[in-house]
Amino acid sequence: MAAAIRGSVRRFPASPGPDGYGSEVLKADGPPQELLGTVFADGDPEVLRATYEAWGGLVLAYCRRSLADQHDAEEVTQQVFLEAWRGRATYDSSKGALPTWLMGIARNRVIDFRRQQHRRPTPVEAPADTSSSAEPELERVADRLLVADALRDLPEQRREVLRLAFFDDLTHTDIALRLELPLGTVKSHMRRGLASLRNRLGEEAR
Amino acid sequence: MSHVPPEVLTLRAFDEPVSADVRAHLAGCEVCGAEVATLRRTVAVARESWSEAPPPAPPAALWDRIVAGLSDDDAAALGPITSDPGPRELPAPDADADRGTPSGGASHDAAGSAHRAEGSVVELRPHQRRAWWAAAAAVAAFAIGGVATIAVQQPGSTVLASTELEALADVEPGQARLVETPEGLAIEVDVTGLPEVDGFYELWLLDTEVTSLVSLGPLEGAGPHLLPAGLDPAELPVVDISLEPFDGDPNHSGDSLLRGVLDELDGADRA
Numbered sequence: 001m002a003a004a005i006r007g008s009v010r011r012f013p014a015s016p017g018p019d020g021y022g023s024e025v026l027k028a029d030g031p032p033q034e035l036l037g038t039v040f041a042d043g044d045p046e047v048l049r050a051t052y053e054a055w056g057g058l059v060l061a062y063c064r065r066s067l068a069d070q071h072d073a074e075e076v077t078q079q080v081f082l083e084a085w086r087g088r089a090t091y092d093s094s095k096g097a098l099p100t101w102l103m104g105i106a107r108n109r110v111i112d113f114r115r116q117q118h119r120r121p122t123p124v125e126a127p128a129d130t131s132s133s134a135e136p137e138l139e140r141v142a143d144r145l146l147v148a149d150a151l152r153d154l155p156e157q158r159r160e161v162l163r164l165a166f167f168d169d170l171t172h173t174d175i176a177l178r179l180e181l182p183l184g185t186v187k188s189h190m191r192r193g194l195a196s197l198r199n200r201l202g203e204e205a206r
Numbered sequence: 207m208s209h210v211p212p213e214v215l216t217l218r219a220f221d222e223p224v225s226a227d228v229r230a231h232l233a234g235c236e237v238c239g240a241e242v243a244t245l246r247r248t249v250a251v252a253r254e255s256w257s258e259a260p261p262p263a264p265p266a267a268l269w270d271r272i273v274a275g276l277s278d279d280d281a282a283a284l285g286p287i288t289s290d291p292g293p294r295e296l297p298a299p300d301a302d303a304d305r306g307t308p309s310g311g312a313s314h315d316a317a318g319s320a321h322r323a324e325g326s327v328v329e330l331r332p333h334q335r336r337a338w339w340a341a342a343a344a345v346a347a348f349a350i351g352g353v354a355t356i357a358v359q360q361p362g363s364t365v366l367a368s369t370e371l372e373a374l375a376d377v378e379p380g381q382a383r384l385v386e387t388p389e390g391l392a393i394e395v396d397v398t399g400l401p402e403v404d405g406f407y408e409l410w411l412l413d414t415e416v417t418s419l420v421s422l423g424p425l426e427g428a429g430p431h432l433l434p435a436g437l438d439p440a441e442l443p444v445v446d447i448s449l450e451p452f453d454g455d456p457n458h459s460g461d462s463l464l465r466g467v468l469d470e471l472d473g474a475d476r477a
Contacts, residue, residue: 056264
């Protein structure tokens, strides 16, 4: 039986390449990344791995922008995930999205890291301490990255509705005509799409 | 008047005209006013965020360092250290050209970059080795009403994983999804244009080595085709549709027409 199937593999070599996975389908149906938050506190290390794979790049990008040094950024990212894991019992998925929580930890670690840097003996022309003045900027970078991540997670049609509303200044009526969708569908996409993005924003912005 | 409905608050955040009643309420109501202000901030951040490139995949070496910082028990539970699958290429810049996206100036560029962003996110999509999602799915079964971003295929069914079904013969490609239904795990299939044949189409789950398999029965439209209770789809992540002759032989004919590997279930093998 198995041999017969192997035969068919030989006849039709079938290893789906990178393009074999339709992005629209994957994105629309989506793997259950959103579910990670609901089990994060349970303590399965595989959940930490999946969390790193889902948002490690996001945290690292944030640290990289905030610290300007790849090595430092990786060190802080490591701290963030270890701290998140140790503190997993304090994460409450009903209070906020997991990536937003991670970015909150990252922000604190970045600030600590900068302060430590400034305590070290530094060359005469060391830059002034920017840690406090840069905090609003840290917030802004985090929000941008988080919302960009949420935008990529939106179903295609919902994102298209938002794009027309954001950039083409179309009203919901215009959008319904343009996309040939019922008005109620467009309004629902706008409300739910914006709610998904808002859900990722840090607490201060909410 | 009572509080403004959420959809109207959203329209207001996009500066669409609203009735005089609504305007008067918003002017006097702290709750609704604050809501609109937050939504406006969200709109502002989202406009800035649209052109953000997706971050590169997180380095495997950094994950190894994180594992090194875990307790021995946690590290042991993760098994051997992974190898880096390496960066994958972004889709071609014009990958969105045929999606019917209304075009126009700068906003089109913004949309283009977002599409590219999406493509790369999909290709860098993480793969986990064990089925943590089974626990998550149990949570989702009752949390579903509150988590807006979970894809819901049908009332009461949650998509856990999906795949493109590649055509191994002269048929149209399709899609398959692993879904959680009230009756249990099931596979849903979207295939069109399968030719009429002297025989029938049968749905299977295989392991990635193609050494063991389970039949989910004759292909009956989209399904859902229920999995036998207790079957772990992580063990058999390959969805396969075969053409079976009416020969009374319950074994796989070896004539596979469509096949795909459910994402999120097969990372160890494809990495």
